[in-house]
Amino acid sequence: MGVVSKILGVALAGVGFVTLFYGMSTTDALSFLWSFMGLIIMSLGFALITGGRQAEKKPPPPTVTEIRCGSCDFKEIRDFKKGDYVLMPVEDMCPKCQSSMTIEGVYIVREEPEAKYNV
Amino acid sequence: MQLGGTNEYSWIINIAFFAFIMLFSLYGAKFQMWQWLKQIEMGLAEMKRMFVESRQTAIDTFKDYGKSEEDIAKDLDKWMDYFTIMPVDLDPAGILKRLDHLLDERRDRFQEFVADLAPESNISMNQNLENTLEVTQVLGLIYRVVRHFYILGKKTGSQIMIMQIQMQMPDLLRLAKAYYDAIGAFSEGKPIGDGIGPLIVTKFARAYGATPESYNHEISREVGYYVVESEGRTVYALRATGPGGTVGKPGFGVQRLVEKNKNKIARIITIDAALKFEGEELGRVSEGTGAAIGDPGPEKHAIEQTATENGIGIEAIVVKEDEAAAVGIMDKKILDAVPEVLERIKESILKRTKPGDSIILAGIGNTIGIGL
Numbered sequence: 001m002g003v004v005s006k007i008l009g010v011a012l013a014g015v016g017f018v019t020l021f022y023g024m025s026t027t028d029a030l031s032f033l034w035s036f037m038g039l040i041i042m043s044l045g046f047a048l049i050t051g052g053r054q055a056e057k058k059p060p061p062p063t064v065t066e067i068r069c070g071s072c073d074f075k076e077i078r079d080f081k082k083g084d085y086v087l088m089p090v091e092d093m094c095p096k097c098q099s100s101m102t103i104e105g106v107y108i109v110r111e112e113p114e115a116k117y118n119v
Numbered sequence: 120m121q122l123g124g125t126n127e128y129s130w131i132i133n134i135a136f137f138a139f140i141m142l143f144s145l146y147g148a149k150f151q152m153w154q155w156l157k158q159i160e161m162g163l164a165e166m167k168r169m170f171v172e173s174r175q176t177a178i179d180t181f182k183d184y185g186k187s188e189e190d191i192a193k194d195l196d197k198w199m200d201y202f203t204i205m206p207v208d209l210d211p212a213g214i215l216k217r218l219d220h221l222l223d224e225r226r227d228r229f230q231e232f233v234a235d236l237a238p239e240s241n242i243s244m245n246q247n248l249e250n251t252l253e254v255t256q257v258l259g260l261i262y263r264v265v266r267h268f269y270i271l272g273k274k275t276g277s278q279i280m281i282m283q284i285q286m287q288m289p290d291l292l293r294l295a296k297a298y299y300d301a302i303g304a305f306s307e308g309k310p311i312g313d314g315i316g317p318l319i320v321t322k323f324a325r326a327y328g329a330t331p332e333s334y335n336h337e338i339s340r341e342v343g344y345y346v347v348e349s350e351g352r353t354v355y356a357l358r359a360t361g362p363g364g365t366v367g368k369p370g371f372g373v374q375r376l377v378e379k380n381k382n383k384i385a386r387i388i389t390i391d392a393a394l395k396f397e398g399e400e401l402g403r404v405s406e407g408t409g410a411a412i413g414d415p416g417p418e419k420h421a422i423e424q425t426a427t428e429n430g431i432g433i434e435a436i437v438v439k440e441d442e443a444a445a446v447g448i449m450d451k452k453i454l455d456a457v458p459e460v461l462e463r464i465k466e467s468i469l470k471r472t473k474p475g476d477s478i479i480l481a482g483i484g485n486t487i488g489i490g491l
Binding site: 060063080082083084085086087088103105106107108109110117119 | 300303307308309310314318321322325361362398447448449450451452453454488489490491
């Protein structure tokens with residue numbers, strides 16, 4: 001829908017532009033009306049080009065809990081559960097080496113790339 | 120008829136043209152004011168939404184701890200305009216002591232209020248509830264201040280007042296949004312970006328054998344420390360007590376540690392989150408001289424004073440964050456800065472202290488969601 005309305009906007013702006021200049025160049029009795037109509041059509045076109053739906057609000061990224069084994073390199077990332085905190089010992093044992101595990105991080109990962117500026 | 124030409128109808132165009140010029144030279148400013156007011160109204164509506172929603176989140180969080188929704192809403196609204204009067208600065212002598220006293224008093228009142236409103240909560244959760252309350256209060260304050268100037272500007276027709284709010288609106292909205300996005304972190308006890316200081320200090324202490332049991336509580340209000348041996352030096356790793364949300368009084372903690380270990384402390388290293396410049400990377404590590412602590416004054420003064428009096432070297436390592444990242448749920452990029460900071464601490468200890476020295480490593484920040 002967004003692209004369609006932009007194409008329609010460009011088409012309308014074009015038609016309006018031609019109508020406006022037709023009205024300005026002709027000497028017939030309705031030239032004033034043609035120019036006026038051209039302006040209105042052009043405005044509608046520009047409104048369609050510039051106006052758009054607001055960017056949809058993205059839901060915040062999920063908070064995850066990173067659990068690590070104290071002895072081996074086992075790492076597990078799961079959804080955050082109420083009561084989790086960083087450096088909390090986890091009841092479950094490491095499935096690889098049966099050692100105790102700790103929550104090493106509770107965090108979010110933002111997906112949107114940071115804007116780059118050439119300065 | 121041709122536009123721009125002269126004929127019997129061209130006077131209509133001329134009149135319309137002059138009417139347009141007159142209208143805009145006489146009422147142009149009014150049109151602009153009207154446009155600015157509309158923009159402020161839109162911003163205010165957004166601020167109100169954020170405040171109302173965060174108030175509801177606060178009520179929903181509090182109601183799990185023993186009181187009805189109606190009672191909480193009534194008391195919460197009473198608390199929303201709680202204020203603190205800053206000490207008089209015409210006579211600056213002793214102002215920091217007076218400010219510290221007022222901040223203690225304010226904190227006591229907050230704790231008392233939270234204990235009344237959530238009788239079935241524990242200490243750690245009480246701290247998180249305090250933070251939730253503070254965020255809601257900040258959002259309410261931003262909304263009320265902007266609304267005040269909007270109405271005042273409208274009443275007096277003051278162009279400069281309206282113009283100033285309209286121009287500051289994007290920044291105010293950004294600040295409000297940062298706090299609004301953070302309320303979920305506080306109500307659920309998730310770690311925030313500002314907590315990187317205490318987290319690094321704890322990770323450092325744990326790397327040298329510290330445990331939650333070896334943490335010495337209450338060297339100052341809600342602040343404690345681990346004692347660890349690192350590279351032949353004794354390190355006092357100080358931080359606020361978590362995992363409840365508190366910043367404690369680490370400045371006074373540093374001061375007391377120096378007093379307790381007279382002539383033994385060779386260096387104070389503070390670790391904190393610092394506001395990044397636009398264009399800088401989130402989670403960038405920087406270091407410098409001085410006490411990295413963003414309190415209203417007394418804590419920083421305590422560290423500087425004690426370091427100066429005892430001739431102790433003082434340095435800071437900071438992790439760069441923006442406002443939203445500092446008060447919002449900890450971002451992975453901030454967490455990824457931990458190894459680099461640990462490396463820099465080690466480097467500083469090795470380069471600027473001698474074996475046998477004692478060092479204070481102070482992690483400054485909110486300990487919400489960060490265990491001992």
